[in-house]
Amino acid sequence: MQLENLFRFLKKIKKQSMLPLHSPDISVKDYNILKDCIKSTNISTYSNYVKLFENKLKKYTKSKYVIATNSGTSALHLALMSFDIDEGDEILIPSLNYVAPANAIIYCNGSPHFVDVNKKTLSVDIEKLENYLKKILLKKKNFFLNKVTKKKVRGMIAFHPFGHAVEIDKLKKVLKKYKLFLIEDAAEAMGTFFKKKHIGTYGDVGILSFNGNKIISTGGGGAVITNKKIKAMKILQLATISREKHKFEFIYKGLGYNYRMPGLNAALGISQLNKLNDLIKKKRIISKKYERFFKSTKNITYFKEPKNCKSNYWLNTIILEKNNLRIRNKFIRKCIKNGIQVRPIWKPLHTLSYLKKFPRMKLSSTSILMKKILSLPSSPNIKL
């Protein structure tokens, strides 16, 4: 019944044949900067548009170093590589997560170690994590060992779901106790602040994504942000095929990756970043309207920004009271059939066939939440 009301509500919003989950905001200024970039022929990874975009990102996030990449996934890979992961090293990640962090860990020959999420924040359950680490970790000289697998536990990749920040300062304290590094996966959180500091700048290293469905888009793209010079230098080297600076010789210092963002994408990033604050304003108005609608809707909780967080409200998301997959999927099918894109949360990573073998804690909240979370159409230009 409540989902029936929601369906009618979404149908009213749908003005065209399709109501997408999140489409990018493309305007004349975006066309113009792309035209200028193409005219200049500065479209490659060596383009000055890349430097300009990075400088703008530095200013916005107040990060000392920014390396623009060709995706958020490559940014995650490079962020992890900067910690010199050894074979089998365990990196903690929530299981209720996008697949990129797990893949990036495996690219580095590490081992994802799945942790549970909190029912309120939908990201890592910090208290549960603290108790778990107390139980499973064994202190060695300079690091902590997993008593069960006998592997080193090195750090965590924590993400900020749908643009809302987790209590990242609290998490950082817990990780510090066990000498664990923190990579902040802020792929969904460009423009989100926690205690007035941009998300992604609390961790040792943070990453952003600018793929087609994010709040601002470069088509495809991402960035690593950090205040640590040595890490930034290493990441930049790896992203540029480890090529030495030389006027004409091609000398490579070691294994490297072609992960740099091309100028054409960076040009779009510049005009997109110029309007980020306006987009956030629009999205916060949309979120208020959704919130009002769900106030009068029983059995559905609207996922709001937590205390101390000013969210970009990337995706408006709800939590259904009943964990009934049949009802949820019936609703999704009906929406899709009617040109309304709604999206369930990802399947928990520990349930994917190639990830089943990796260590995990008891994932009780994950197992329930996987059936209950839905994201709703959230493009900045929708009229509610």
Ligand SMILES: Cc1ncc(COP(=O)(O)O)c(C=O)c1O
């Ligand atoms: C939480 C999270 N991490 C990582 C990524 C990877 O970013 P990309 O798609 O740019 O590789 C995404 C986006 O898709 C994401 O939502």
